[in-house]
Amino acid sequence: MISSTSETILSIKDLHASVEDQEILHGVNLLVKEGEIHAIMGRNGSGKSTLSKVIAGHPSYKVLSGSIQFKGTNILELEPEERARIGIFLGFQYPVEIPGVSNLEFLRVATNSRRKELLASELDTFEFEDLVKERLKIVEMDPAFLERSVNEGFSGGEKKRNEILQMALLEPVISILDETDSGLDIDALRIVASGINTLSKPNTATILITHYQRLLNEITPDFVHIMANGKIIKTGSKELAIDLERSGYDFINKDAKDKEMAT
């Protein structure tokens, strides 16, 4: 699946970033290539969510130094909407509710802005309804959700499915899914995971941010990274996640520190 000739999608080098004048990321390095699934694990406050927001361009987060390249292009100067249009997708940990804005219309406008970038034709209301009904199946969502306001009154699981529906419509090149598994029961987790698997293509990549191993039982990562104190301190294969589940973060921390001292 992954060959050495695979194209690099995302390249993050020595990234330092702050929010409210407090530095959270202290030099993150990450390389993601086509076809790869990466998992980033770590405790609360280790910087995982910050990293995802910085990649997507949240205005509250400031990049102090370092670089983020998407397919060889620096994206730090791009607005969040420009990043989205070129194929960077952030699945939110807590998708916000937007009262009064129809979910269907929101999805249509979003889809069309991505299609415009891909030089595909704009979809009118009828064409879009056909498309969205087909994609709804991926997340086993009831079409009734389309008629409601964006995420308003959705349960935690419904919000997460709505995120994956957006991913299915926007067909991103790289999807960063921030704790998509949190708050899901077993059935919902399985649906969401199978959606993500279905949407993973040889020319796309996925970064899963998660606390728990259980999502990784459903989606097999190629790489597992452990974040602590705003850095990736350890990278391994999926076995790393299993070790982590068994021994806890303290063990990994200690292990990483030992290595750091040895080198």
Next chain:
Amino acid sequence: MTKTNTVEEIVSQPYKYGFITEIETEKIPKGLNEDVIRLISAKKNEPDFLLKFRLRAYKQWLKMEEPDWSGLTYSKVNYQDLVYYAAPKKDIKKQSLDEVDPKLLETFEKLGIPLSEQKRLSNVAVDAVFDSVSIATTYKEKLAEHGVIFCSISEAISEYPNLVEKYMGTVVPINDNFFAALNSAVFSDGSFVYIPKGVECPMELSSYFRINSGDTGQFERTLIIAEESSSVSYLEGCTAPMFDTNTLHAAVVELVALDDASIKYSTVQNWYAGNEEGIGGIFNFVTKRGECRGLRSKISWSQVETGSAITWKYPSCVLQGDNSIGEFYSIALTNNFQEADTGTKMIHIGKNTKSKIVSKGISAGKSKNSYRGLVSISPNAEGARNYSQCDSMLIGDKARANTYPYIQSKQPQSNIEHEASTCRISEDQLFYLQSRGIDFEESVSMLISGFCSDVFNELPMEFASEADKLLALKLEGSVG
């Protein structure tokens, strides 16, 4: 990462209706006295009862003082420095559109209100008022087939004096307030609607008010009567050119709904609001009131207020008939130095009367946007119910939003609910939309439309998209 746009910039956009029509007008000299009132009345060939009505109102007005309880800040109007009558010079009374000055038709076409037979809006009859005069009313014949009268108030005064005499001033008495008294003394034109018993008006009725002269006050007067078991939906739109002086607009609207009748009255007000420094703009002091005189009658006000330097306006319902219903849906958007003090009064007199108030205020720039409302339940109004919801959205950190809900209940068997909220456009909502590829401006306008959706849903179909477009225009970036 640099943010090139701010929400504040987006809500500031140039006024698109600020042009002036070069047309010869007949104006009377500035100033106000009894002779001026007699002159206006004579110019319009009015019957004696109306002249007396005007003079009574004038005498009341002289005794009254301009209200200042709203806390609106504006330099007081010099009422002797205004022109009280201005009309295009060409003959006012015309039989067909062919006789209307093409410049006027062009003006309305530019405003998006084509009046000519070929282009007119389908299913909307329009009464076009230019300065003090109604210049054309479309679809009159078609409406007449159903017995519906839709014409300018001047025409109604000469053609249907009995109806006018019977109803005018009965909902808003001449001494109701300072501006209503002034209007009653000097009103120039406006619309008149009469829906006979049992008739459902076959099309939307609409008046479009255009101020063109700079120093002319506009005092229009609208009267709508819905007889038993009839219904009508009426729309009103307004624009004005940009002047650096303030223009006074003091209108009176009276609605009467008899047994089982229903009136829906919608306004999109986009008078010139003044520039970014707060220079110029319309002073909009309006008295609008409807009386649900009949059993089970219903009056519903909806308004989208985006223009005017100063707005002072409280479309109200007097719920006299048992089981009658009053509604008020409002969106008020203010920017720069605009001030709006708007809301409603729901006066419950009859038993089991119901009212509903939904108000959405959006304040940007250094503007001030207040909701002021009264819910009053009289001792006889057993089983009266009211629900009020007042939401404010602040854009930037210099705008102000106030809510003044007054509640007076003298009836223990009544039920009043009030909800209020204030919010800002949240950065997280904006980021969420942007992170889906939707650009900043469109995201802001989506959020604002969403905030207003409860009210949009109440606007007539033909108008809802118009109003949404208007808000979007107001929210458009300075480009274009």
